[in-house]
Amino acid sequence: MRFSMVRTKLIYTITLGLFLMTAGLLQAQEAQQQSHKAPLSKMELESGDSIVFLGDSITHQCLYTQYVEDFFYTRYPRMRLKFHNAGVGGAKAWDALARFDRDVAAYKPKYVTILLGMNDGQYQPFNEEIFQTYYHDMKELITKIEAIGAKPILMTPTMFDARAARMGTRKRDPSAVELYNSVLAYYGTWLREVAAESGFGFVDMYGPLNNITITARQKDPKFTLIRDAIHPDAPGQVVMAYALLSDMNVQRRVSRITISEKANGEPAAVVRGGKLTDLVYDDEGVSFTWLADSLPWVVPEEAKLGAELTKLGHRMSQEALSIHGLPAGRYELSIDGEVAGQYSNTTLAQHIELQSNPKTPQYQQAMKVALLNKERNDGPVKNKRNSWRAFQQFARIKRQLDAQAGEKNAQQIAQLDRLEKQLAGQEKVIEESEAAAMVLEDKIYEVNQPVARKYVLKKVAAGKKQK
Known part of the structure; x- marks a missing residue:
C-alpha cells in the first residue's frame, strides 16, 4: 500500500514537471515569436525630415542619390525634405564609423541608407577574416544609427561586372574577376537577414543590376551598365534609384x-x-x-x-x-x-x-x-x-x-x-x-x-x- 502511494506521488511529480516544462517551452516560443519584427516596408516622411545616403564612391558619384531626390522633388512638391549625401570614394564600413558624428549624426536623419561592401570585400575571392571585419564594423555602424534615433535602410552592394572587367585594359587577378560578384552576393544576403530579423529597411541593389544586364546581353553580348566593372554609369544608377524607391514602396x-x-x-x-x-x-x-x-x-x-x-x-x-x-x-x-x-x-x-x-x-x-x-x-x-x-x-x-x-x-x-x-x-x-x-x-x-x-x-x- 505504502509503495503504491509512493509510486502515485512519483508519477504525479514527474507528470507535473513535464507539464511545467512543456508550458515553459511554449511560453518561450510564443515570446520569441512575439519579438519578431517586421522589416520596414516604406518610408514615412513629412516636411523637415532628413535622409542620409551613407556609402562609398558609388554614393560619392552623386547619381542614384540625385535621381532619388528628383523623385521626391517632383512627387511631393509641397513636402520639403532634407537630403545629405554621405559617400566617400574608397570607403569601407570602418571609414563610415570614423566620420559618423559629423557626416551622419549631425544631420539628425530619420532614415539612413547604407551602401557599403564593394571595398570591404577587398576585390578578392571570399575571405572569412575579411568578412568578419565587415560584419563587426557594419553591426557597430547599425548600432550607432539606431542610437541617434534613425532607422537604417540596408542596401546590398551593387554588381561587380566581371565581363566588363575582362573587356577592360586594367590587369586584375583572374580568380577575383570570376568570383568577386559572388562575394558581393554573399554580403548582400547577410544584410537581408539582418534587416529581416531587426525590422530595418532593405533594398536589393544587386539583383536588378544583374538581371537587367543578363537580359540585355541576350541581344548584345557586350552590354554593360558598369564600364569600369565597379561604378555604375548614369543609366545603372537610375536602376539603383528605382530599386531603392520601389523596395520602399513609394507612391x-x-x-x-x-x-x-x-x-x-x-x-x-x-x-x-x-x-x-x-x-x-x-x-x-x-x-x-x-x-x-x-x-x-x-x-x-x-x-x-x-x-x-x-x-x-x-x-x-x-x-x-x-x-x-x-x-x-x-x-x-x-x-x-x-x-x-x-x-x-x-x-x-x-x-x-x-x-x-x-x-x-x-x-x-x-x-x-x-x-x-x-x-x-x-x-x-x-x-x-x-x-x-x-x-x-x-x-x-x-x-x-x-x-x-x-x-x-x-x-x-x-x-x-x-x-x-x-x-x-x-x-x-x-x-x-x-x-x-x-x-x-x-x-x-x-x-x-x-x-x-x-x-x-x-x-x-x-x-x-x-x-
Whole structure:
C-alpha cells in the first residue's frame, strides 16, 4: 500500500514537471515569436525630415542619390525634405564609423541608407577574416544609427561586372574577376537577414543590376551598365534609384484621368492625383483644366537608358488619360497650346500615358527640376563630398599610427600633420557648399510647383498627320 502511494506521488511529480516544462517551452516560443519584427516596408516622411545616403564612391558619384531626390522633388512638391549625401570614394564600413558624428549624426536623419561592401570585400575571392571585419564594423555602424534615433535602410552592394572587367585594359587577378560578384552576393544576403530579423529597411541593389544586364546581353553580348566593372554609369544608377524607391514602396502614380459622356449628354470625370475643372465634352472634342498634385519623375539625358530599361515612367510615374465614347477617328491633344500627340479614339478609350512625353509642359517642368538638381549635385554637393577624402586618409593613417608600438613611422607622422592642416578648412568648405546647395534647392522648390494646365482634344481632319 505504502509503495503504491509512493509510486502515485512519483508519477504525479514527474507528470507535473513535464507539464511545467512543456508550458515553459511554449511560453518561450510564443515570446520569441512575439519579438519578431517586421522589416520596414516604406518610408514615412513629412516636411523637415532628413535622409542620409551613407556609402562609398558609388554614393560619392552623386547619381542614384540625385535621381532619388528628383523623385521626391517632383512627387511631393509641397513636402520639403532634407537630403545629405554621405559617400566617400574608397570607403569601407570602418571609414563610415570614423566620420559618423559629423557626416551622419549631425544631420539628425530619420532614415539612413547604407551602401557599403564593394571595398570591404577587398576585390578578392571570399575571405572569412575579411568578412568578419565587415560584419563587426557594419553591426557597430547599425548600432550607432539606431542610437541617434534613425532607422537604417540596408542596401546590398551593387554588381561587380566581371565581363566588363575582362573587356577592360586594367590587369586584375583572374580568380577575383570570376568570383568577386559572388562575394558581393554573399554580403548582400547577410544584410537581408539582418534587416529581416531587426525590422530595418532593405533594398536589393544587386539583383536588378544583374538581371537587367543578363537580359540585355541576350541581344548584345557586350552590354554593360558598369564600364569600369565597379561604378555604375548614369543609366545603372537610375536602376539603383528605382530599386531603392520601389523596395520602399513609394507612391508610384502621378495621376489618372478618366472622362466619359453620360447618357444624358453631360460629361463626367473620375480623377486621381489632382483637380479637374471646366470640363467640356461636345462635338468639337474635349477640353478641361487640370491641376495635378505632382509632376512626373524624369531624369537627365545621360540617364535615360536606365529609365527605359526599368520602364521607369510606367512603373513609377504614370500620368494616365482615358477618354471614352469618342466618335471613330484620330484626335490631337494639346496642353497649354502645345501639341502633345495624336491618338485614335480606341487608344484614348484604353488610355494614353503622358509621363515620358517630352512635348508636355509637365515633363518640361520636371526636366528643369532634374537639371537644377544635377547642377546642385555636380557642384556644391560633390564639392562637399570631395572635402571628406582628406579626412578619410587622415583617419586611416592615425589608426595605423595608434596601433604601432614603440617608435612611430616618421613618414606617416609627417603625412598626418599635412592632412591635419588641410582639414583645418574643411568646416568652411562644408558650410559654403551647403549654402550654395540651398540656393539651388530654393530654385527647385520654385520650379517644381504644379500649375493648372489647359487640355484640348480635337478631332483631326482626314489625311492630316502629326508632324
